[in-house]
Amino acid sequence: DTEVTQTPKHLVMGMTNKKSLKCEQHMGHRAMYWYKQKAKKPPELMFVYSYEKLSINESVPSRFSPECPNSSLLNLHLHALQPEDSALYLCASSQVYRGRAQPQHFGDGTRLSIL
């Protein structure tokens, strides 16, 4: 069982819908991450939050909007997505020690399908 919990596990939405993906961890980790993964490809980093502040945005389109309400929660707000955005969205978290990220622990992901 993963210690990073993602909801929902599956999401089907139209291109005009607004939805949110949620991620929660209770390991006391202070860095949290969003990745996008296409089938049989490595995950691609989207966003990094460190101590609840956005530290990395990998030039992600504005139709993806991250939010970190507190140190345990990470959201990804979705609006006006395109069919090519269909993928597995993975959340990860890690401890930060002396300013450096430690090994990342992943959730099981949300499988997103855009109609």
Added chain:
Amino acid sequence: GEDVEQSLFLSVREGDSSVINCTYTDSSSTYLYWYKQEPGAGLQLLTYIFSNMDMKQDQRLTVLLNKKDKHLSLRIADTQTGDSAIYFCAFLRNQGGKLIFGQGTELSVKP
């Protein structure tokens, strides 16, 4: 630039050893990782090795690091059908904390 390379497929018989190889270009990373991804699941952190180590053993898993050749390998002893998955090597870029993944090796274990 950053580059991590893995062979895409490996097929072994149940009970044999599996060796999954990875080469990388950035030698500044403190950590190097192996992740396992089963179908429909997220990434499971299998093991990791500090860059100042040559070898790490954890039950059926042995990680070898050759810093001179920038080569990382994962050996799975007594491979089982439950080991069938995609295995990603990855290293942590020290600046910014970005995790750089290889393309993944799909391990198929035949009974």
